[in-house]
Amino acid sequence: MTWQDVDPATHPFDARQASGVVREVLSVPDPESGRSGGLRSDNSVARGLAEYYGSWAFGWWSAVDESPHSGAIIRDLPAGGHGADDLEQQAQRYTSALLQWRAWLEELAATFAQSAPRQDADEEELRRLRERGVAPLVTLVVERTEAGEAWRGPCSTALAWYLESTGMSPGEAEDLADEVVDSEFESWIAPDEEAMGRARETIGEHGA
Known part of the structure:
Protein backbone atom coordinates (compact mmCIF):
# COMPACT_ATOMS: atom_id res chain seq x y z
CA MET A 1 0.00 0.00 0.00
CA TRP A 104 0.67 3.58 14.40
CA LEU A 105 -0.51 5.28 11.20
CA GLU A 106 -1.46 8.38 13.17
CA GLU A 107 1.93 8.40 14.90
CA LEU A 108 3.65 8.19 11.53
CA ALA A 109 1.49 11.01 10.18
CA ALA A 110 2.45 13.22 13.13
CA THR A 111 6.13 12.46 12.55
CA PHE A 112 5.82 13.20 8.84
CA ALA A 113 4.12 16.50 9.61
CA GLN A 114 7.21 17.67 11.48
CA SER A 115 9.16 17.52 8.22
CA ALA A 116 6.40 18.48 5.80
CA PRO A 117 7.68 20.61 2.88
CA ARG A 118 6.28 23.95 1.88
CA GLN A 119 4.21 23.85 -1.29
CA ASP A 120 6.77 26.00 -3.09
CA ALA A 121 9.85 24.12 -1.80
CA ASP A 122 12.61 23.76 -4.39
CA GLU A 123 14.67 20.62 -4.93
CA GLU A 124 17.45 21.67 -2.57
CA GLU A 125 15.00 22.35 0.24
CA LEU A 126 13.31 19.00 -0.39
CA ARG A 127 16.66 17.23 -0.29
CA ARG A 128 17.63 18.78 3.03
CA LEU A 129 14.19 18.16 4.48
CA ARG A 130 14.24 14.48 3.51
CA GLU A 131 17.68 14.07 5.02
CA ARG A 132 16.52 15.57 8.32
CA GLY A 133 13.46 13.35 8.42
CA VAL A 134 15.38 10.06 8.34
CA ALA A 135 16.71 9.92 11.91
CA PRO A 136 13.46 10.75 13.77
CA LEU A 137 11.53 8.26 11.67
CA VAL A 138 14.01 5.41 11.97
CA THR A 139 14.30 6.06 15.70
CA LEU A 140 10.51 5.81 16.00
CA VAL A 141 10.49 2.46 14.19
CA VAL A 142 13.34 1.13 16.32
CA GLU A 143 11.52 2.11 19.51
CA ARG A 144 8.34 0.41 18.33
CA THR A 145 9.96 -2.79 17.04
CA GLU A 146 12.95 -2.93 19.41
CA ALA A 147 15.01 -3.66 16.29
CA GLY A 148 13.89 -7.29 16.36
CA GLU A 149 14.45 -9.90 13.72
CA ALA A 150 12.24 -8.44 10.98
CA TRP A 151 12.28 -4.75 11.95
CA ARG A 152 13.75 -3.70 8.62
CA GLY A 153 10.47 -4.46 6.81
CA PRO A 154 8.40 -1.98 8.82
CA CYS A 155 11.28 0.49 8.61
CA SER A 156 11.39 0.30 4.83
CA THR A 157 7.63 0.75 4.60
CA ALA A 158 7.62 3.73 6.96
CA LEU A 159 10.54 5.37 5.14
CA ALA A 160 8.85 4.88 1.76
CA TRP A 161 5.65 6.41 3.10
CA TYR A 162 7.61 9.36 4.49
CA LEU A 163 9.31 10.03 1.16
CA GLU A 164 5.96 9.74 -0.60
CA SER A 165 4.45 12.25 1.84
CA THR A 166 7.08 14.77 0.73
CA GLY A 167 6.01 14.48 -2.91
CA MET A 168 8.10 11.59 -4.22
CA SER A 169 6.28 9.10 -6.42
CA PRO A 170 5.31 5.84 -4.62
CA GLY A 171 7.48 3.68 -6.87
CA GLU A 172 10.56 5.87 -6.48
CA ALA A 173 9.99 6.17 -2.74
CA GLU A 174 9.74 2.41 -2.31
CA ASP A 175 12.90 1.77 -4.34
CA LEU A 176 14.91 4.36 -2.42
CA ALA A 177 13.66 3.17 0.97
CA ASP A 178 14.55 -0.43 0.10
CA GLU A 179 18.01 0.66 -1.03
CA VAL A 180 18.68 2.53 2.21
CA VAL A 181 17.41 -0.21 4.52
CA ASP A 182 19.06 -3.07 2.63
CA SER A 183 22.44 -1.38 2.47
CA GLU A 184 22.66 0.32 5.88
CA PHE A 185 20.51 -1.50 8.45
CA GLU A 186 20.70 -5.01 9.90
CA SER A 187 18.33 -7.34 11.71
CA TRP A 188 18.66 -7.39 15.51
CA ILE A 189 20.72 -4.17 15.48
CA ALA A 190 19.54 -0.62 16.09
CA PRO A 191 21.48 1.60 13.66
CA ASP A 192 24.24 3.70 15.18
CA GLU A 193 24.98 7.29 14.23
CA GLU A 194 27.36 6.21 11.48
CA ALA A 195 24.74 4.03 9.80
CA MET A 196 22.15 6.75 10.23
CA GLY A 197 24.50 9.25 8.62
CA ARG A 198 25.01 7.02 5.60
CA ALA A 199 21.25 6.59 5.30
CA ARG A 200 20.74 10.35 5.34
CA GLU A 201 23.46 10.75 2.72
CA THR A 202 21.82 8.21 0.42
CA ILE A 203 18.48 9.93 0.79
CA GLY A 204 20.08 13.28 0.07
CA GLU A 205 21.86 12.02 -3.03
CA HIS A 206 18.82 10.42 -4.58
CA GLY A 207 15.89 12.04 -2.86
CA ALA A 208 15.45 15.22 -4.86
Whole structure:
Protein backbone atom coordinates (compact mmCIF):
# COMPACT_ATOMS: atom_id res chain seq x y z
CA MET A 1 0.00 0.00 0.00
CA THR A 2 1.06 3.58 -0.61
CA TRP A 3 0.85 6.41 1.89
CA GLN A 4 -2.15 7.71 -0.02
CA ASP A 5 -3.88 4.40 0.76
CA VAL A 6 -3.30 4.65 4.52
CA ASP A 7 -2.94 8.37 5.36
CA PRO A 8 -5.23 8.99 8.36
CA ALA A 9 -5.90 12.53 7.14
CA THR A 10 -7.89 11.20 4.20
CA HIS A 11 -9.42 8.13 5.88
CA PRO A 12 -11.75 9.12 8.74
CA PHE A 13 -12.05 6.66 11.60
CA ASP A 14 -14.08 6.60 14.80
CA ALA A 15 -12.31 4.37 17.31
CA ARG A 16 -15.46 4.19 19.44
CA GLN A 17 -17.23 2.25 16.71
CA ALA A 18 -14.39 -0.17 16.00
CA SER A 19 -15.54 -3.01 18.24
CA GLY A 20 -19.02 -2.88 16.73
CA VAL A 21 -17.62 -3.03 13.20
CA VAL A 22 -15.39 -5.97 14.11
CA ARG A 23 -18.35 -7.83 15.60
CA GLU A 24 -20.35 -7.13 12.46
CA VAL A 25 -17.58 -8.59 10.30
CA LEU A 26 -17.38 -11.65 12.55
CA SER A 27 -21.12 -12.15 12.47
CA VAL A 28 -21.25 -13.15 8.81
CA PRO A 29 -19.58 -16.04 6.95
CA ASP A 30 -16.53 -15.41 4.79
CA PRO A 31 -17.97 -14.54 1.35
CA GLU A 32 -15.26 -16.58 -0.38
CA SER A 33 -14.79 -19.66 1.78
CA GLY A 34 -18.20 -19.73 3.39
CA ARG A 35 -16.62 -20.32 6.81
CA SER A 36 -18.63 -19.04 9.72
CA GLY A 37 -17.62 -15.96 11.69
CA GLY A 38 -16.00 -17.97 14.45
CA LEU A 39 -13.84 -19.85 11.97
CA ARG A 40 -12.74 -17.01 9.71
CA SER A 41 -9.00 -16.57 9.21
CA ASP A 42 -7.11 -13.43 10.17
CA ASN A 43 -6.74 -12.61 6.49
CA SER A 44 -10.47 -13.00 5.94
CA VAL A 45 -11.28 -10.68 8.86
CA ALA A 46 -8.75 -8.13 7.60
CA ARG A 47 -10.39 -8.19 4.18
CA GLY A 48 -13.78 -7.68 5.80
CA LEU A 49 -12.51 -4.66 7.72
CA ALA A 50 -10.93 -3.26 4.56
CA GLU A 51 -14.27 -3.52 2.78
CA TYR A 52 -15.81 -1.41 5.54
CA TYR A 53 -13.06 1.15 6.20
CA GLY A 54 -10.92 1.11 3.08
CA SER A 55 -7.65 -0.61 2.24
CA TRP A 56 -5.74 0.97 5.17
CA ALA A 57 -7.62 -1.33 7.56
CA PHE A 58 -6.06 -4.40 5.96
CA GLY A 59 -2.55 -3.35 6.99
CA TRP A 60 -2.65 -4.75 10.54
CA TRP A 61 -2.74 -8.29 9.18
CA SER A 62 0.88 -8.17 7.98
CA ALA A 63 1.96 -6.04 10.97
CA VAL A 64 1.15 -8.68 13.62
CA ASP A 65 3.68 -11.11 15.06
CA GLU A 66 3.37 -11.80 18.75
CA SER A 67 6.86 -13.21 19.17
CA PRO A 68 8.56 -10.75 21.57
CA HIS A 69 11.60 -10.43 19.32
CA SER A 70 9.89 -10.46 15.93
CA GLY A 71 10.42 -6.80 15.15
CA ALA A 72 6.75 -6.46 14.18
CA ILE A 73 4.69 -3.32 14.73
CA ILE A 74 1.96 -5.18 16.66
CA ARG A 75 3.13 -7.74 19.21
CA ASP A 76 0.71 -7.31 22.12
CA LEU A 77 -2.81 -8.65 21.62
CA PRO A 78 -5.49 -10.16 23.85
CA ALA A 79 -5.66 -13.94 23.79
CA GLY A 80 -7.83 -15.27 20.98
CA GLY A 81 -10.23 -18.18 21.07
CA HIS A 82 -11.11 -20.69 18.38
CA GLY A 83 -14.56 -21.38 17.05
CA ALA A 84 -17.97 -19.80 17.37
CA ASP A 85 -17.99 -20.11 21.17
CA ASP A 86 -15.10 -17.67 21.44
CA LEU A 87 -16.42 -14.87 19.25
CA GLU A 88 -16.09 -12.33 22.05
CA GLN A 89 -12.40 -13.14 22.51
CA GLN A 90 -11.86 -12.86 18.78
CA ALA A 91 -13.70 -9.55 18.66
CA GLN A 92 -11.47 -8.14 21.40
CA ARG A 93 -8.37 -9.41 19.66
CA TYR A 94 -9.21 -8.03 16.21
CA THR A 95 -10.39 -4.72 17.64
CA SER A 96 -7.09 -4.34 19.48
CA ALA A 97 -5.12 -5.11 16.32
CA LEU A 98 -7.11 -2.59 14.29
CA LEU A 99 -6.76 0.15 16.93
CA GLN A 100 -3.03 -0.44 17.33
CA TRP A 101 -2.54 -0.28 13.57
CA ARG A 102 -4.54 2.94 13.31
CA ALA A 103 -2.58 4.46 16.19
CA TRP A 104 0.67 3.58 14.40
CA LEU A 105 -0.51 5.28 11.20
CA GLU A 106 -1.46 8.38 13.17
CA GLU A 107 1.93 8.40 14.90
CA LEU A 108 3.65 8.19 11.53
CA ALA A 109 1.49 11.01 10.18
CA ALA A 110 2.45 13.22 13.13
CA THR A 111 6.13 12.46 12.55
CA PHE A 112 5.82 13.20 8.84
CA ALA A 113 4.12 16.50 9.61
CA GLN A 114 7.21 17.67 11.48
CA SER A 115 9.16 17.52 8.22
CA ALA A 116 6.40 18.48 5.80
CA PRO A 117 7.68 20.61 2.88
CA ARG A 118 6.28 23.95 1.88
CA GLN A 119 4.21 23.85 -1.29
CA ASP A 120 6.77 26.00 -3.09
CA ALA A 121 9.85 24.12 -1.80
CA ASP A 122 12.61 23.76 -4.39
CA GLU A 123 14.67 20.62 -4.93
CA GLU A 124 17.45 21.67 -2.57
CA GLU A 125 15.00 22.35 0.24
CA LEU A 126 13.31 19.00 -0.39
CA ARG A 127 16.66 17.23 -0.29
CA ARG A 128 17.63 18.78 3.03
CA LEU A 129 14.19 18.16 4.48
CA ARG A 130 14.24 14.48 3.51
CA GLU A 131 17.68 14.07 5.02
CA ARG A 132 16.52 15.57 8.32
CA GLY A 133 13.46 13.35 8.42
CA VAL A 134 15.38 10.06 8.34
CA ALA A 135 16.71 9.92 11.91
CA PRO A 136 13.46 10.75 13.77
CA LEU A 137 11.53 8.26 11.67
CA VAL A 138 14.01 5.41 11.97
CA THR A 139 14.30 6.06 15.70
CA LEU A 140 10.51 5.81 16.00
CA VAL A 141 10.49 2.46 14.19
CA VAL A 142 13.34 1.13 16.32
CA GLU A 143 11.52 2.11 19.51
CA ARG A 144 8.34 0.41 18.33
CA THR A 145 9.96 -2.79 17.04
CA GLU A 146 12.95 -2.93 19.41
CA ALA A 147 15.01 -3.66 16.29
CA GLY A 148 13.89 -7.29 16.36
CA GLU A 149 14.45 -9.90 13.72
CA ALA A 150 12.24 -8.44 10.98
CA TRP A 151 12.28 -4.75 11.95
CA ARG A 152 13.75 -3.70 8.62
CA GLY A 153 10.47 -4.46 6.81
CA PRO A 154 8.40 -1.98 8.82
CA CYS A 155 11.28 0.49 8.61
CA SER A 156 11.39 0.30 4.83
CA THR A 157 7.63 0.75 4.60
CA ALA A 158 7.62 3.73 6.96
CA LEU A 159 10.54 5.37 5.14
CA ALA A 160 8.85 4.88 1.76
CA TRP A 161 5.65 6.41 3.10
CA TYR A 162 7.61 9.36 4.49
CA LEU A 163 9.31 10.03 1.16
CA GLU A 164 5.96 9.74 -0.60
CA SER A 165 4.45 12.25 1.84
CA THR A 166 7.08 14.77 0.73
CA GLY A 167 6.01 14.48 -2.91
CA MET A 168 8.10 11.59 -4.22
CA SER A 169 6.28 9.10 -6.42
CA PRO A 170 5.31 5.84 -4.62
CA GLY A 171 7.48 3.68 -6.87
CA GLU A 172 10.56 5.87 -6.48
CA ALA A 173 9.99 6.17 -2.74
CA GLU A 174 9.74 2.41 -2.31
CA ASP A 175 12.90 1.77 -4.34
CA LEU A 176 14.91 4.36 -2.42
CA ALA A 177 13.66 3.17 0.97
CA ASP A 178 14.55 -0.43 0.10
CA GLU A 179 18.01 0.66 -1.03
CA VAL A 180 18.68 2.53 2.21
CA VAL A 181 17.41 -0.21 4.52
CA ASP A 182 19.06 -3.07 2.63
CA SER A 183 22.44 -1.38 2.47
CA GLU A 184 22.66 0.32 5.88
CA PHE A 185 20.51 -1.50 8.45
CA GLU A 186 20.70 -5.01 9.90
CA SER A 187 18.33 -7.34 11.71
CA TRP A 188 18.66 -7.39 15.51
CA ILE A 189 20.72 -4.17 15.48
CA ALA A 190 19.54 -0.62 16.09
CA PRO A 191 21.48 1.60 13.66
CA ASP A 192 24.24 3.70 15.18
CA GLU A 193 24.98 7.29 14.23
CA GLU A 194 27.36 6.21 11.48
CA ALA A 195 24.74 4.03 9.80
CA MET A 196 22.15 6.75 10.23
CA GLY A 197 24.50 9.25 8.62
CA ARG A 198 25.01 7.02 5.60
CA ALA A 199 21.25 6.59 5.30
CA ARG A 200 20.74 10.35 5.34
CA GLU A 201 23.46 10.75 2.72
CA THR A 202 21.82 8.21 0.42
CA ILE A 203 18.48 9.93 0.79
CA GLY A 204 20.08 13.28 0.07
CA GLU A 205 21.86 12.02 -3.03
CA HIS A 206 18.82 10.42 -4.58
CA GLY A 207 15.89 12.04 -2.86
CA ALA A 208 15.45 15.22 -4.86
